[in-house]
Amino acid sequence: MRDAFHEDLDRISDELVQMTGMVQQAMSRATTALLQADLSVAESVIAGDDDIDELRRSVDDSAVDLLARQQPVATDLRMVVTAMHMASDIERMGDLARHIAKAARRRYPENAVPEQLRPVLSEMERVAESLVVKTGQAIANKDVLAAADLQREDDKMDELHRRVFAILLDPSWQGGTAGAVDATLLSRYFERFGDHAVAVANRIVYLVTGSYGSVDEGVVTDPQAV
Template identity: 60%
Template sequence: MRDQFHEDLDTITDQLVELTRLAGSAISRATTALLDADVQLAESVIEADKQLDEIRISLDNLSINLLARQQPVATDLRIVVTAMHMSSDLERMGDLARHVAKVARLRTPESAVPPQLRSHILQMGQVAEAIVAKCGSIIASKDVEAAAALDKDDDAMDELHRELFAVLLDEERDLHRTTVLDLALIGRYYERFADHAVSVARRVVYLVTGEYDSEVSYDHEEVEDADVIAEIERNS
């Protein structure tokens, strides 16, 4: 039989996986709500975000109690500290999905996304969904190689984000001011969603290897908007 301490550690892992599931469901439904201008679906995403917040708080409380009562060291300490960072990233991913849903709700009965950008936003949603699903598997399996491979999905997101900005910056395109602003924000939400997922995966690497290498940033280095814009403008 496992002791209470290790049962608590398992609970932490389970709750982190549950957070990835909820964040994945949220971004998937937010994307559909956005494209289909589905106000009920948008509302349900906004409402469901509270669940992520609650799990995050309960997870943090459990972590602090574990630190206080059990005073873990070595790997056990790393699991607890890392869990606190990961829950913070995952809660933020839920917030970003909620932001997407709020823009969806704002524009109903229209869709915030004009026809020529629909398939583009759909792709961003699909990459976001895939990346957070992988995140869940990585947390459960502690698969360091899969964690490293997540950078590729993030590159795909960065490229989609770059293409979106290129459309928005193109003065030849007839876009409403509201569309430019809505989509600049939406693009950033998806991009940040993927960045936080990469951060979570990197923390799993830290957990397994125990190396908190000062050369590597455990917060994912985001591709910065200004660099993306600069590249678009050089190429146009």
């Protein structure tokens, strides 16, 4: 039987996994709203972000409560602090899904994404969902190998981000300046979503191995790299 500290920590871990589930759904629905110009889905994602924020506050409160009651030290203390950092990253992933839903709402009844970009954004959504599902699994299982896999998965997202820039800068681009501004922001939201998943993965690696992973999140904001 587990002691009180680890039971409490398991509950916090469960809440983090629950957050990843909510973020997965938000990202999936936000992209549906974006690609199908569906206003009611966009509205529900935007409104639903409050629930993710609320759960994040709950994780923070539980963590502070746990620190106060159990006064953990060493690895136990690190685990509680790391849980709070993870909650922050996952909440931010929810914010990025909300940004995408807002882009859909802003352009409604028009479709915010020109035909040329729809395949690559669909693919970004697929990678984003895979990333957040794996993030949840890596948290649940404290799985270092899954965390390393997340980094590779995020490389796909970075490649797609470069592909968006290649499309925008190609002479065949039909979306004009306004379309390019929208697409740049949307692609950046997906890329940052991936960065936060990797940041969570690196925290798991740190917890298990005791050394910091590295997130080079600047590298693919480089349109020249295409």
